[in-house]
Amino acid sequence: MGRKKLEIKRIEDKSSRLVAFSKRRTGLISKAQQLSVLCDVDVALMVFSASGKLYEFCSGGTNSMKHLLARYEAEDRAIKGHGDDLIASAKDMYAAGDDGGGGLNDIIINHIDSPQHETLPLFST
Numbered sequence: 001m002g003r004k005k006l007e008i009k010r011i012e013d014k015s016s017r018l019v020a021f022s023k024r025r026t027g028l029i030s031k032a033q034q035l036s037v038l039c040d041v042d043v044a045l046m047v048f049s050a051s052g053k054l055y056e057f058c059s060g061g062t063n064s065m066k067h068l069l070a071r072y073e074a075e076d077r078a079i080k081g082h083g084d085d086l087i088a089s090a091k092d093m094y095a096a097g098d099d100g101g102g103g104l105n106d107i108i109i110n111h112i113d114s115p116q117h118e119t120l121p122l123f124s125t
Contacts, residue, residue: 021049029057044068 011017025047036043036059044065045057058065 025055029055032057033059042068042071044072 011020028047029045032043032045035041041059042064043057043059047055049055056065058068060067
């Protein structure tokens with residue numbers, strides 16, 4: 001006997017929703033732990049319940065969550081800095097007429113010159 005296919009939508013019954021949250025949260029944390037051990041990677045997982053309670057998992061020691069978040073923020077800054085280099089390179093290529101047939105450069109230039117540039121990040125986090 002197979003399992004019934006579950007439609008992905010909000011569970012209306014509060015009791016069933018809490019049970020599903022508890023089971024899925026436990027399963028997600030278990031998978032994060034397995035990923036960390038099997039692949040020798042650093043994993044940080046934060047889940048906030050509907051009531052605002054924090055559940056977290058972090059591979060490593062007691063200060064690992066702060067350490068991994070600091071690494072994430074440093075990587076995010078590096079990516080954004082690299083994005084600025086990409087935009088400058090694309091703009092230079094476009095100005096020189098070497099647009100490679102349009103495409104990506106046109107998109108980047110249009111993005112740069114758009115009035116909403118500040119609210120439209122090139123790289124999303």
